[in-house]
Amino acid sequence: MENNNRIFGIRPVAEAIEAGRQIEKLYLRKGAEGQLMQELRDLCLRHRIRWQEVPAEKLDRLVRGNHQGVVAQIAAIDYVSLQDILERVPEDETPLIVLFDGVTDVRNFGAIARSAECAGAHGLIAPLKNSAPVNAEAIRASAGALTTLPVCRVGSVRNTVRQLQQSGFQAVAATEKSRKLLYDADFRRPTLLVMGSEERGISKEVLKLCDEQLAIPMIGHIGSLNVSAAAAVMLFEAVRQRIGE
DSSP states (O other), rough: EEEEEESSSHHHHHHHHHHHOOOEEEEEEETTTHHHHHHHHHHHHTTTTEEEEOHHHHHHHSSSSTTTTTTEOSSSSSOOOOHHHHHHSSSOOOOEEEEEEEEEOOOHHHHHHHHHHHHOOEEEESSSSSOOOOOHHHHHHHGGGGSEEESEESSHHHHHHHHHHHHOOOOEEEEOOOOGGGGSSSSTOOEEEEEEEETTTOOHHHHHHHHEBBBOOOOOOSSSOOOHHHHHHHHHHHHHHHTOO
């Protein structure tokens, strides 16, 4: 059975996995045994899907119905590979990609996606861990942008930055700690815009890898913008420069 992006029951979940549906999370009842349950575990191992064993009470809270000790959270969108994003960039356009480094608030994630789509960005990259889920709330906050803009999930943010730098991208970090302003940078080059977490900003390890560290000038008394507002300012400086070419 399926309910609110959740599938439950051994056979429905197994069929979803075999059909290639992307599983966000998979919960199995702790101590569950039996041939069908073992076949499901074997299927997960073949498809490299991790599961978490939880008490039956948690499964009861997640869904109403006979879950048979199995509940799966299905991805709200179809994720793509980094190579897919790069290959989709039109030949006459300069690549612009946004990378999330620890953005965990779904509304901020969605708002950044909305700004990115409006600015003509070509894709979004988020880490598998320590990132906001792309769920119904994020899609609403994005005004639907998350259903059209390609989204990639990666295991390592640092490796992804290095990989794109080797492909000719400049990695640009948005940070209020820099003395260089975003207006002094060249966004007409292939650009990876890195946005950090709401509380800590971009991690030190990722910040060190970036080619540019850029600040947005502030006149008021509050020292920084919300991450989604900062992303919009950065993205539309790229638009301003590229329109003026």
